[in-house]
Amino acid sequence: xxxxxxxxxCNQIYKCEGQVSVKGLxxxxxxxxxVTEKCLVCKKKMHPDVIKTEDWIANLxxxxxxx
Numbered sequence: 001x002x003x004x005x006x007x008x009x010c011n012q013i014y015k016c017e018g019q020v021s022v023k024g025l026x027x028x029x030x031x032x033x034x035v036t037e038k039c040l041v042c043k044k045k046m047h048p049d050v051i052k053t054e055d056w057i058a059n060l061x062x063x064x065x066x067x
Contacts, residue, residue, distance in 0.1 A: 002058035003027055004051040007039040014040075015058045 003016045005027045014035050016027035026036045027048065039046050 002053055002055050004053060004058060004061065005035055006049040007042060007046050008049060009044045009046060010039060010042040012039060012041040015062055
């Protein structure tokens with residue numbers, strides 16, 4: 001399962017995997033960045049909007065259509 005995590009401040013969307021830690025479920029991007037508490041773009045603290053989805057749907061969401 002993948003998670004689509006959206007920052008409520010700047011509306012940036014990240015494709016993440018959920019990893020359980022001592023602090024609870026953490027959202028980690030493909031580049032190993034933790035976006036659970038802080039947005040990478042606007043740098044604000046956030047309570048993210050999360051959508052749990054299948055891997056193929058998350059991949060289609062970020063796929064760039066070519067010619």
